[in-house]
Amino acid sequence: MTPEQRLARLGLVLPEVATPLAAYVPAVRTGNYVYTSGQLPIVDGKLIATGKLGAEISDEQGSDLARICALNAMAAIISVAGELSAIVRIVKVLAFVASTPEYTNQPAVVDGASTLFGEVLGEAGRHARSAVGVPVLPRNAPVELEVIAEVR
Incomplete structure (x- = not known):
């Protein structure tokens, strides 16, 4: 099954690439690698939640927001x-x-x-990772994700 088929089976559609908030591009390809800029939980051009984990945002909400960031990162990669x-x-x-x-x-x-990366990409979605707590993110977003992907 292709990643596109897995995405469809999950009932998900990749969004349009989020418009940068400042002077940068959503993703850069160099050779066989793509580096994304930080991806926020933006849907239809709007940040869908603000606040901090441990206060206004629950663990479950945070996990859902991280999934949205991953969808946005995949959209940036395919761009x-x-x-x-x-x-x-x-x-x-x-x-x-x-x-x-x-x-x-x-x-x-x-x-x-x-x-989500695993569900969509299978074994290719398994990755190294860091999860860092910070006091504040742009526009008071709860989660931000950067991704490095190897591509053909």
């Missing part, structure tokens, strides 16, 4: 690689989770993104 089937492997995911000082469940939140 320079052509199609999901061009992804050889998600190499590295760097996730930032806006959270209160005592909050320590960042890895579980980021599992939302990691699980």
Whole structure:
């Protein structure tokens, strides 16, 4: 089954690439690698949640937001690689989770993104990862994701 078929089976559609918030591009390809800029949980051009994990945002909400970031990252990757089937492997995911000082469940939140990469890309979606707690993200977003992907 192709990644496109898996995505459809999940009832998901890749969004349009999110418009950058400042002077950068959503993704850059160099050789066989694509580096995405930070992807926020933006749907139809709007940030769909604000706040911090451990305060306004629950773990479940955070995980869902991380999935949206992953969808946006895949859209950014295919904007320079052509199609999901061009992804050889998600190499590295760097996730930032806006959270209160005592909050320590960042890895579980980021599992939302990691699980989606696996569901869509199969073995190629397994990756190295960092999940970092931070005090604030752009526009008060709860989650931000950067991805490095190897492509054909």
